Amino acid sequence: MSALLEITNVTKTFPGVVANENISVSVAAGEIVALLGENGAGKSTLVKSVFGMVRPDSGEIRIKGELIAPGDTGGAIARGVGMVHQHFQLVPVMTVTENIILGDEPKRGIFINMKAARAEVIALSEKYGLEVDPDAFVEDLPVGTQQRIEILKALRKDVDLLILDEPTAVLTPQETDELLQVMKNLATSGVGVLFITHKLREVMAVADRVVVLRNGRVAGSTSPRETDEEGLAQLMVGRNVVLQVEKGEAKPEASTLEIKALSVNDDRKHLAVDGLNLEVRAGEIVGVAGVEGNGQRELVEAICGMRPRLSGEVLVSGEATPDMHPHKVHSMGVSHIPEDREKHGLVSSYSIEDNLVLNQFDRDPFAKGWIRNVAALEENATRLVEEFDIRTPSIKTTAGALSGGNKQKVVVARELSQDTRVVIAAQPTRGVDVGSIEFIHNQLIAARDAGAAVLLVSAELDEILSLADRVAVMSGGKIVAILDAKDAERGLVGRLMAGLSA
Amino acid sequence: MAGKKFSRTWLTPVVAVLVAFAIGAILIYIQGADPLKAYQSLFSHAFGSWSGIAKTLGKATPLVLSGLAVTIGLRAGLFNIGVQGQLVMGAFAAAWAGYFIHGLPIYIHLPVALLFGVAFGAGIGLIAGALKAYRGIHEVITTIMLNSIILALVDYLAGHVFQEPGQILARTPHILPSATIPNIFSMPSGFFFAILLAYGVWWVFQRTTSGFRLETVGRNKSAAWYAGISVKRSVLIAMAVGGGIAGLGGGIESLGVIGRFEPTFNTGLGFDGITIALLGRANPLGVIPGAILIGGMRGAAASMQFDAGVAPEIVDLILALVLFCVTAPFLAKWLKSTEVGAKISSGWGN
Numbered sequence: 001m002s003a004l005l006e007i008t009n010v011t012k013t014f015p016g017v018v019a020n021e022n023i024s025v026s027v028a029a030g031e032i033v034a035l036l037g038e039n040g041a042g043k044s045t046l047v048k049s050v051f052g053m054v055r056p057d058s059g060e061i062r063i064k065g066e067l068i069a070p071g072d073t074g075g076a077i078a079r080g081v082g083m084v085h086q087h088f089q090l091v092p093v094m095t096v097t098e099n100i101i102l103g104d105e106p107k108r109g110i111f112i113n114m115k116a117a118r119a120e121v122i123a124l125s126e127k128y129g130l131e132v133d134p135d136a137f138v139e140d141l142p143v144g145t146q147q148r149i150e151i152l153k154a155l156r157k158d159v160d161l162l163i164l165d166e167p168t169a170v171l172t173p174q175e176t177d178e179l180l181q182v183m184k185n186l187a188t189s190g191v192g193v194l195f196i197t198h199k200l201r202e203v204m205a206v207a208d209r210v211v212v213l214r215n216g217r218v219a220g221s222t223s224p225r226e227t228d229e230e231g232l233a234q235l236m237v238g239r240n241v242v243l244q245v246e247k248g249e250a251k252p253e254a255s256t257l258e259i260k261a262l263s264v265n266d267d268r269k270h271l272a273v274d275g276l277n278l279e280v281r282a283g284e285i286v287g288v289a290g291v292e293g294n295g296q297r298e299l300v301e302a303i304c305g306m307r308p309r310l311s312g313e314v315l316v317s318g319e320a321t322p323d324m325h326p327h328k329v330h331s332m333g334v335s336h337i338p339e340d341r342e343k344h345g346l347v348s349s350y351s352i353e354d355n356l357v358l359n360q361f362d363r364d365p366f367a368k369g370w371i372r373n374v375a376a377l378e379e380n381a382t383r384l385v386e387e388f389d390i391r392t393p394s395i396k397t398t399a400g401a402l403s404g405g406n407k408q409k410v411v412v413a414r415e416l417s418q419d420t421r422v423v424i425a426a427q428p429t430r431g432v433d434v435g436s437i438e439f440i441h442n443q444l445i446a447a448r449d450a451g452a453a454v455l456l457v458s459a460e461l462d463e464i465l466s467l468a469d470r471v472a473v474m475s476g477g478k479i480v481a482i483l484d485a486k487d488a489e490r491g492l493v494g495r496l497m498a499g500l501s502a
Numbered sequence: 503m504a505g506k507k508f509s510r511t512w513l514t515p516v517v518a519v520l521v522a523f524a525i526g527a528i529l530i531y532i533q534g535a536d537p538l539k540a541y542q543s544l545f546s547h548a549f550g551s552w553s554g555i556a557k558t559l560g561k562a563t564p565l566v567l568s569g570l571a572v573t574i575g576l577r578a579g580l581f582n583i584g585v586q587g588q589l590v591m592g593a594f595a596a597a598w599a600g601y602f603i604h605g606l607p608i609y610i611h612l613p614v615a616l617l618f619g620v621a622f623g624a625g626i627g628l629i630a631g632a633l634k635a636y637r638g639i640h641e642v643i644t645t646i647m648l649n650s651i652i653l654a655l656v657d658y659l660a661g662h663v664f665q666e667p668g669q670i671l672a673r674t675p676h677i678l679p680s681a682t683i684p685n686i687f688s689m690p691s692g693f694f695f696a697i698l699l700a701y702g703v704w705w706v707f708q709r710t711t712s713g714f715r716l717e718t719v720g721r722n723k724s725a726a727w728y729a730g731i732s733v734k735r736s737v738l739i740a741m742a743v744g745g746g747i748a749g750l751g752g753g754i755e756s757l758g759v760i761g762r763f764e765p766t767f768n769t770g771l772g773f774d775g776i777t778i779a780l781l782g783r784a785n786p787l788g789v790i791p792g793a794i795l796i797g798g799m800r801g802a803a804a805s806m807q808f809d810a811g812v813a814p815e816i817v818d819l820i821l822a823l824v825l826f827c828v829t830a831p832f833l834a835k836w837l838k839s840t841e842v843g844a845k846i847s848s849g850w851g852n
Contacts, residue, residue, distance in 0.1 A: 327730020
């Protein structure tokens with residue numbers, strides 16, 4: 001097998017940082033190669049070099065044996081390399097067909113030949129076994145399907161090598177499994193796949209070979225046959241990582257968070273949470289497992305006062321929390337690690353110091369009346385940066401300059417450092433590197449052991465299963481089952497999530 | 503580190519001004535005049551004598567305030583183009599109170615007249631703020647429309663209802679001595695007040711919870727909502743306070759410089775405020791040098807025409823070039839961080 005893509009000894013330095021140092025990776029036709037590494041390990045820089053968006057300082061990149069000049073932005077595409085980005089580049093108000101043909105439309109005269117386009121999309125979808133409805137509007141489709149459209153868009157251009165950048169970050173477990181199957185099918189049909197990820201389970205499931213990057217260097221090349229998840233994790237972070245979270249027995253006490261008959265609409269005014277009841281006791285972690293889009297986001301936002309409740313109530317220690325008043329809910333002792341940290345959790349142009357008091361800036365000691373207490377802000381930031389291991393040059397650094405994991409640590413530090421009775425953690429480790437995941441998990445357990453009632457909502461079933469003391473399975477806006485951790489077996493929870501009876 | 507950051511922040515405005523003057527020099531040369539002589543005349547009249555400096559600072563006073571009004575909006579994520587209208591409304595209201603109210607001592611009459619200016623300016627700002635907060639109408643649209651409405655309104659009021667008796671020009675009667683702002687050592691005292699206010703606004707943003715609220719809304723509305731800050735209230739406050747400060751600028755102009763309300767004065771003060779706020783990088787203290795520079799150029803333009811035979815409109819042209827140079831990067835960044843970014847992410851419905 002000759003290599004489709006050959007990256008040889010590529011080095012790229014940015015001022016003060018070596019992003020890639022002597023990296024060599026190759027992908028052959030019909031092969032799935034995983035590029036594994038933590039956030040900031042240099043994966044994106046390497047891919048950008050292939051597409052000419054970054055000029056390597058040295059080394060060479062060959063596609064089908066042909067040398068790609070540094071900074072040649074069209075070279076890789078012209079030679080049949082396709083890319084599926086982490087953030088989709090689709091037009092939400094257009095149909096599937098329109099999105100796939102966009103930029104290279106079959107024409108009849110000056111008009112788009114929609115009939116031919118539709119037929120082409122159906123043929124393409126059958127050829128690769130990627131099922132899509134050609135007439136559906138993209139905005140109505142679940143994320144997993146949108147990604148399938150992205151892949152079809154890339155495949156349409158006679159692609160020999162497909163690069164997928166963290167493709168599973170936004171997918172549910174089921175969608176992830178489907179995507180992995182698609183990747184295998186593509187490889188069988190002769191396409192080379194370069195799969196960029198930091199998720200070990202996926203690498204183990206599909207990769208033929210794994211190249212692990214750490215701090216810009218190749219930390220090791222291996223294959224799933226020769227190693228296991230522990231081994232990969234060790235290569236990735238350079239030390240032993242406890243994948244199975246170590247935690248003591250939960251000692252639950254009185255019910256602290258009570259959700260009674262709560263109903264909530266989603267953004268399109270459809271019922272998303274349907275008369276939901278749930279209790280979380282002090283000193284336990286309740287994990288909400290469910291396929292994304294079954295009302296989890298709406299549930300979290302309604303609890304935290306950020307989305308109007310249609311009916312029902314949310315009690316904290318027996319006291320009713322107000323609707324649509326995030327600040328009051330927060331001051332009743334409800335901490336909230338929001339799902340979208342860039343949108344809600346942080347002001348990226350603010351310093352870490354200001355972000356660490358974002359929702360407490362007007363409280364003692366951070367403000368004395370009208371005036372902010374600079375000394376208290378600095379003291380708080382210095383202490384939390386140390387305590388929560390936030391890797392930053394200074395407390396005055398803007399949050400936007402931090403890596404994903406460290407951004408999340410800023411949010412976690414702010415929410416867990418306060419006197420808190422209830423912790424609502426929504427997707428707390430999404431897009432976060434392995435080292436930070438471990439840290440954040442331990443912090444959630446520490447909050448539990450300190451007597452907080454923790455509600456964990458996550459699309460990562462593994463995260464729920466390893467952290468939760470009780471697992472609440474959510475489907476169709478309701479809690480369909482509550483299982484003790486010891487009874488929550490992966491297959492059973494998966495079936496319940498899919499709406500099947502146990 | 504701090505020095506490096508400082509120089510990077512202020513590099514754009516300084517370069518913008520230099521580039522504008524360089525292009526201006528070419529245009530003066532094409533007119534057949536000597537650019538060096540023209541600039542020399544401009545700057546010596548503006549800054550070369552005590553009387554020149556007094557005139558410059560007098561011209562700079564309303565500019566500091568209109569620059570501050572725009573700055574407060576920018577900080578809260580709003581582009582207040584209506585400072586002109588807010589300022590003119592304040593100028594009219596203060597002048598009206600200055601001649602209509604009789605029998606008060608100066609230490610009561612003057613503050614009352616100025617407060618009239620503040621209140622009416624704030625009211626106009628509040629209209630645009632309320633339309634934005636409750637109806638979602640973009641403030642750029644409403645403030646531009648309000649500018650036209652107010653200019654027509656005060657023209658009517660000063661030309662008919664409150665016109666000076668026996669006058670054919672649109673202007674109000676002269677204000678009473680008890681509402682006139684006195685000079686301190688022949689320097690316009692309004693200027694020192696404006697500086698204090700600029701410092702006060704800077705301090706509010708730097709050190710108070712109110713400033714933090716506005717600024718958070720300006721930088722990330724979703725995060726502000728999460729943090730319990732009312733976006734609607736912040737929009738109302740930013741527009742009302744900005745309008746009030748603009749109205750104060752108009753009031754100081756009426757009571758300290760013109761002595762009455764006359765619509766033909768005051769023109770352009772609010773629009774220069776936009777240039778000044780952008781030159782000052784939306785920093786309340788940054789408006790001071792910009793206001794002094796532009797005030798000086800405005801004040802000395804006529805003398806430059808006399809000395810060097812250059813049309814005074816060259817000053818307008820240079821200021822337009824300054825605005826052009828300084829906005830290109832600034833606006834792009836501003837738009838990217840608030841409008842465009844929000845649209846792209848909300849388009850996904852997640």
